[in-house]
Amino acid sequence: MKHAVISNNVIRRLPRYLRKLDELEKQGVSRISSSQLGEILGLTPSQIRQDFSCFGSFGQQGYGYSVTSLKEQISQILGMDRDTRAILVGVGNIGRSLIDKFNFNDWGVTLDAAFDVNPALIGTTFRGVPVKSDKELIPYLNENKVDIAVLTVPREVAKEATQQLLDNGVEAIWNFTNVEIVDPYSKAIVENLHFSDSLLALSYYLSERRDREAEENQ
């Protein structure tokens, strides 16, 4: 499928639509209007219609959208049908949690291998994913298709590990290290899960509410 260029804001909303459509499909809902979907998600119907029109999906007047076909379209746009192959680098608590609990396959991604420096882990297998030595990383990258590297190493070695991955052909990194691993002009595709940014946003919204309440009570 040819990709339309879609704005970042829409891209960020697509996974949320997808989750909700999946839920609706499981509940046996086959069609939904933009008003109903808006009600469920806390968005306006026109916002939803605009988002969907970005990738050429238009609900039928009076009939709404087909849940299944909308879900399939969004999955395709997000690249979920592309046999994306991933490795994970750093099998600490976060890495372990992702291997054990996160269903990569649900999102069109296969986690093929994990790498660590710890001899106690090397050679073990978690949920079908073999843990290999960090010394095997470069040969592995040279011999296998690796689309995404999940970076879960300690922050001290984050930049070094990133350089190794990029130098050996990895284009996309899912970064859990809480540090910025590339400069903003890098060609690498990096998706950061900066936990602290998220906590600070929460802290802001809480502070803002308390200030507002304090003012109202004066």
Place this chain on the structure above:
Amino acid sequence: MKHAVISNNVIRRLPRYLRKLDELEKQGVSRISSSQLGEILGLTPSQIRQDFSCFGSFGQQGYGYSVTSLKEQISQILGMDRDTRAILVGVGNIGRSLIDKFNFNDWGVTLDAAFDVNPALIGTTFRGVPVKSDKELIPYLNENKVDIAVLTVPREVAKEATQQLLDNGVEAIWNFTNVEIVDPYSKAIVENLHFSDSLLALSYYLSERRDREAEENQ
């Protein structure tokens, strides 16, 4: 400090500015211009000036911004000076990783206690944080100041745990469960770390690039 109302987009950028200013301060940089900061962050100088003017900080023509005072202002806006108290519910791999590795204190938050159902964990202490029984949760909430609950329980019990927290006065939840724990009209302040949304965005950007390259090579 009275809070100005700041747009969500600016709020989302503030933690990033803060991280960079902290780095600069540690390198001994005392003043920085919007052009220099823009260069480092991949933003335009006018974007930066506009963001900072939202909270009343204006660089001096020819002198730029004081790194330390800008950092302090942003910290205050984000509520980092408010003695925010947190608990963590669910000491699995993710919960454990947060207790062990995430420096809550760096962000003005004190993690006072954790809760779990596992008898093997109850009564232990990780990095100074005591693990208590889930049966102690409600009494704890009634007797202590709890501003933020970090939700790291298995997804199956996410909604039930959320209800318990909200019913007992918690206003803000940092949600790691990958499920939507409240409806969009809830008064609760919820900050989600939806790992799958982040992976899907990465998958999109990678797919989009590959399509573009394939087209260019035709």
